Amino acid sequence: MAITKVCGIETEYGIVVRGSDLNPIAASSLLINAYLGSINRRVTWDFMDEMPGNDARGYRLDDSFPPEIETHLVNAVLTNGARYYVDHAHPEISTPECVSALEVVRFDRAAEEIIRASMKAANRLIGPDAEVIVHKNNSDGKGNSYGCHENYLVARETPFGRLVQQITPHFLSRQVFCGAGKVGCELPGITAEQVPFQITQRADFFEEEVGLETTLKRPIVNTRDEPHCDPAKYRRLHVIIGDANLSEVATYLKVGSTAIVLAMIEDNAVDVDLTIAQPVPAFRRISQDPTLTTAIGLRSGHTMTALEIQWELLRCAQRYAAQRGLDCVGDEVGHDVLRRWETVLTGLESNRTSVAHWVDWVAKERLLEGYAERHSLSPGDTRLRALDLQYHDMRAERGLASRMGFERLVPEAECISAMADPPLTTRAYFRGRCLQKWPNDVVAANWDSMVFDVGREPLRRVPMMEPLRGTASHVSSVIDESESAAELLARLAT
Amino acid sequence: MAEQEQKRKQAPARSDDAVVDEAAPSTEQGDKLKAELDDLLDEIDEVLESNAEDFVKSYVQKGGE
Numbered sequence: 001m002a003i004t005k006v007c008g009i010e011t012e013y014g015i016v017v018r019g020s021d022l023n024p025i026a027a028s029s030l031l032i033n034a035y036l037g038s039i040n041r042r043v044t045w046d047f048m049d050e051m052p053g054n055d056a057r058g059y060r061l062d063d064s065f066p067p068e069i070e071t072h073l074v075n076a077v078l079t080n081g082a083r084y085y086v087d088h089a090h091p092e093i094s095t096p097e098c099v100s101a102l103e104v105v106r107f108d109r110a111a112e113e114i115i116r117a118s119m120k121a122a123n124r125l126i127g128p129d130a131e132v133i134v135h136k137n138n139s140d141g142k143g144n145s146y147g148c149h150e151n152y153l154v155a156r157e158t159p160f161g162r163l164v165q166q167i168t169p170h171f172l173s174r175q176v177f178c179g180a181g182k183v184g185c186e187l188p189g190i191t192a193e194q195v196p197f198q199i200t201q202r203a204d205f206f207e208e209e210v211g212l213e214t215t216l217k218r219p220i221v222n223t224r225d226e227p228h229c230d231p232a233k234y235r236r237l238h239v240i241i242g243d244a245n246l247s248e249v250a251t252y253l254k255v256g257s258t259a260i261v262l263a264m265i266e267d268n269a270v271d272v273d274l275t276i277a278q279p280v281p282a283f284r285r286i287s288q289d290p291t292l293t294t295a296i297g298l299r300s301g302h303t304m305t306a307l308e309i310q311w312e313l314l315r316c317a318q319r320y321a322a323q324r325g326l327d328c329v330g331d332e333v334g335h336d337v338l339r340r341w342e343t344v345l346t347g348l349e350s351n352r353t354s355v356a357h358w359v360d361w362v363a364k365e366r367l368l369e370g371y372a373e374r375h376s377l378s379p380g381d382t383r384l385r386a387l388d389l390q391y392h393d394m395r396a397e398r399g400l401a402s403r404m405g406f407e408r409l410v411p412e413a414e415c416i417s418a419m420a421d422p423p424l425t426t427r428a429y430f431r432g433r434c435l436q437k438w439p440n441d442v443v444a445a446n447w448d449s450m451v452f453d454v455g456r457e458p459l460r461r462v463p464m465m466e467p468l469r470g471t472a473s474h475v476s477s478v479i480d481e482s483e484s485a486a487e488l489l490a491r492l493a494t
Numbered sequence: 495m496a497e498q499e500q501k502r503k504q505a506p507a508r509s510d511d512a513v514v515d516e517a518a519p520s521t522e523q524g525d526k527l528k529a530e531l532d533d534l535l536d537e538i539d540e541v542l543e544s545n546a547e548d549f550v551k552s553y554v555q556k557g558g559e
Contacts, residue, residue: 014555024556089557140555147559214559240559353524366527370535386546387538389553398541405530 002263002328003234006153006426006467007101007255009108010094011244012087012146013115013394014135020126024089029074031091031132032084034121035114036076039420045075045083046444046451055212056160056225056235077445079420079436080110081428088215090146091115091134096428097447097467100330101256101337103423105248106410110418112136115394117419136244137392138201141385143186145205147214148244152237152259153229153467158266163237164210164221166265169274170258170313171220171241172283173306175200176292177344178254180243181361183368183388184380185288192380195288197368199361201243203287209279214240220279228447230465237262241283246392246401248409249358253344256337259329260317269320272312275299290365292348307349314341356404363404364391430470433479434488441485454486462492 017027073086081096093114095107115134122132139145154163179199184192186204198204211219224238225231239258245251264270276282277297285294286306295303304312318338326334340358347355348362356362368384377383393399422432431445434452443451443459452460464470482488534541543549 012559014553016553016555018549088559090555140553141550142554144555144557145559146555146557149559351524353527356527357523366531367534370531371538374535382547382550386543386550389550390541390543390546393543398543400534400538400541403530403534403541405527 001324002266003153003155004099004327004468005259005263005329006097006099007104007259008095008097008151009104009251009255010092010147010149010151011108011111011136012090012092012148014137014140014146014392015089015091016133017126018131018133020130022126022130025073025086027132028086028089028091030125031115031118031122031134032074032076032086034125035084035118036074038117038121044444045077045085046446046449050446051226052224053212054225056223057210077431077435078114079422079432080107080418081422081426081432082107082111082114084114088146091118096422096432097426098423098428099425099468100333101252101259102330102333102409103425104255105252106414106418107423108251109248109410109415112394113415113419116396119395134394135389135392136246136394137389138180138243139182139186139204141182141184141186141389145186145202145218147202147240148242149214150239150242150255150258152239152262153227154235154237154262155266156227156231156233156235158235160223160235162268163262163265165275166270167237167258167261168209168220168279169276169309170261171239172276172279172286172296173309173313174254174257175203175243175283175287176306176310176348177341177355177359178242178245178250179287179359179361180245180250180392181364181388183385187284196379197290197365198287199290200287202241203284206241206280206283220283229467234467243360244392245360246399247358247360247363247404247406249340249344249407250360252409253337253340253358256329256333257313257317257341260320260326260334260337261313263326263328264316264320267320267324269324270316271319272316273298273300274304274309274312290361307345310341310345314338314345317341357407360401363401363406364388367391367400367404424472424476425468427464427467427470429472430464430475430479433476434485437479438485438488452485452489454484454489460489462489 015024015027075085083094093111098104119132180201182198182201185195206218208217208219210221212223222238222240227234227236277299282296292307297303344355352362391400422428441452441454443453448464450462478491
C-alpha cells in the first residue's frame with residue numbers, strides 16, 4: 001500500500017526595496033529579521049543533515065552542481081514548524097510537514113500572512129522613504145526565475161525509473177489548472193506577438209528531463225535525494241516544476257492531484273501509458289497555448305492534448321480510489337480533490353469562466369484581456385506586464401490576485417493561527433510545540449532533529465527520522481505535562 | 495507536423511453523475527465574476543502602483559533556488 005503522502009511547499013519570493021540601495025540578500029535578511037524581532041524569536045536552523053548533492057539515481061554527474069548551503073545567512077525555525085530563511089537572494093518559507101493538500105494550503109496561506117507581517121515590520125525599521133515589496137511569483141520577466149518547490153514522501157522501494165516515467169506526464173499537463181500565467185515569453189527570439197500570454201511562469205526555464213540542478217539546466221524531474229528522514233525507507237520527491245499559486249484551490253489541486261498520482265505509482269496502479277515523446281518541448285508547447293488544443297506526441301505514437309492526458313490520469317485515479325481508497329492522502333480531502341479535479345477539467349474544456357474563481361492563469365488572462373480591451377493595448381505593452389507583476393504583489397492594498405474573487409478553502413482565522421501553531425499530524429507538531437514552550441532551551445532545529453541545551457549536560461540531539469512520529473496524538477500529553485525541557489527529555493528517554 | 499498527422503486519441507467518455515452541482519457553471523457565478531472584474535477594472539488605476547510601468551521595467555530578481 002502507498003505510504004502516507006507527507007508533503008509541503010517551499011516558496012521563494014521576489015523582493016525589491018524601493019527608495020534604498022539595499023541588495024536583495026540584505027533586503028531578505030532585513031525582512032526576516034524584522035519579523036523575527038516582532039515575534040521575539042531566534043532559533044536557528046541546524047545544517048547537520050543537509051545533503052543537497054545526493055542524487056536519487058544513485059550516482060553523481062561530474063558536470064552537475066549541487067546547490068550550496070549558505071550557513072551564514074538568516075535562517076530560522078518558526079513555532080508552526082516552518083523554516084523561514086534567505087535562499088540565495090530571496091526570502092523563502094518552507095511549510096511544515098503536512099499530511100493533506102488542505103493542510104498544505106493552510107500553511108501556504110499562513111506563509112503569505114507571515115510575509116505580509118514581515119513587510120510591515122521591515123518597513124517600520126527602514127523608515128518612511130523606503131519600502132520593501134515582496135511578490136509571490138516565479139520570474140522577473142527578464143529571464144530570471146526562482147522556485148516554488150513541492151515535496152512528497154515516497155517509499156524508497158518504489159523504482160525511481162518508474163516514478164520518473166509516470167509522474168512526468170502529470171507534471172507537464174497539470175499546468176492547465178495550476179499554472180499561474182505570464183505575459184510574454186522569456187526565451188530568446190520569441191516576440192510578444194508570438195506568445196502574448198502563457199499558462200505557466202516556469203516553462204521557459206526547463207531544459208532537461210531528469211537531473212539534479214535547480215538553478216541551471218532545470219529538469220522536469222529533480223533528483224535531489226535528501227529525504228530528511230530515514231533514507232532506508234523513504235525518499236522525498238523534490239518537485240521544482242510548479243508555479244507559486246495565489247488561488248487556494250489551485251494549490252490544493254496541484255498538491256492533491258500530485259499526491260494521488262504518486263500513491264498510484266507506488267502501488268503500481270497507473271494502468272495507462274502516457275509517456276511523452278519529447279517532454280521538454282511539450283512543456284513549453286502546452287504552456288504557450290492557452291486555447292489548450294495543442295496535441296502532444298506520446299511515445300506510443302498517439303497524440304493527446306494536456307486536457308486529454310489529465311482526463312486519463314483522473315480516470316485512473318478514480319479507479320484507484322474505488323479499489324484501494326485514498327487514506328494515504330487523507331480520505332475526505334482525497335475524494336474532494338477528485339471531485340474538484342473533474343470539475344476543473346470540465347470547466348477548462350467547456351466554459352473557461354466557470355473556473356476563473358479557481359485557476360490563476362484563467363483569472364489573470366481575463367484581467368489582462370479586460371484591461372487591454374478598455375485601453376486598446378497591444379501585446380507587449382508595458383502596462384500589461386505591470387498588471388501581471390502586480391497580480392503577485394503581497395501587499396494587501398496592492399495585490400490584484402486577492403481581488404479576483406477566488407474561492408477560499410481555509411477560513412481566515414485558521415490561516416492566522418497557522419502562523420504560530422504547527423500541524424497536529426506530523427513531527428512538525430513536536431518541533432513547533434517545543435519551540436513554543438521552551439524557546440530558550442532549543443539551540444537548533446531542522447527537519448529531522450532538534451538540539452536542546454538544558455544546562456548541566458552536553459547538548460542533546462533528539463532525532464526525528466519518522467515524519468509521522470511526534471504528532472499531537474503521540475506527544476501532546478508529554479509536552480503538556482513536562483515542566484521543563486529537561487523533564488521532557490527525561491520522559492522521552494524512558 | 496508529424497504529431498498532428500497521427501490519429502488523435504479520443505478523450506475518454508465522462509460520467510456526468512456526481513459532478514452536476516459543481517461542474518455546471520452557474521450563470522450566477524459567471525455574472526458575479528464578471529461584475530467583480532468590471533469593478534476591479536473600474537478601480538484599477540487607484541490600485542495600480544503609481545509608476546507601474548517604471549516599476550516593472552526595473553524589476554530584476556537575480557539568483558534563486
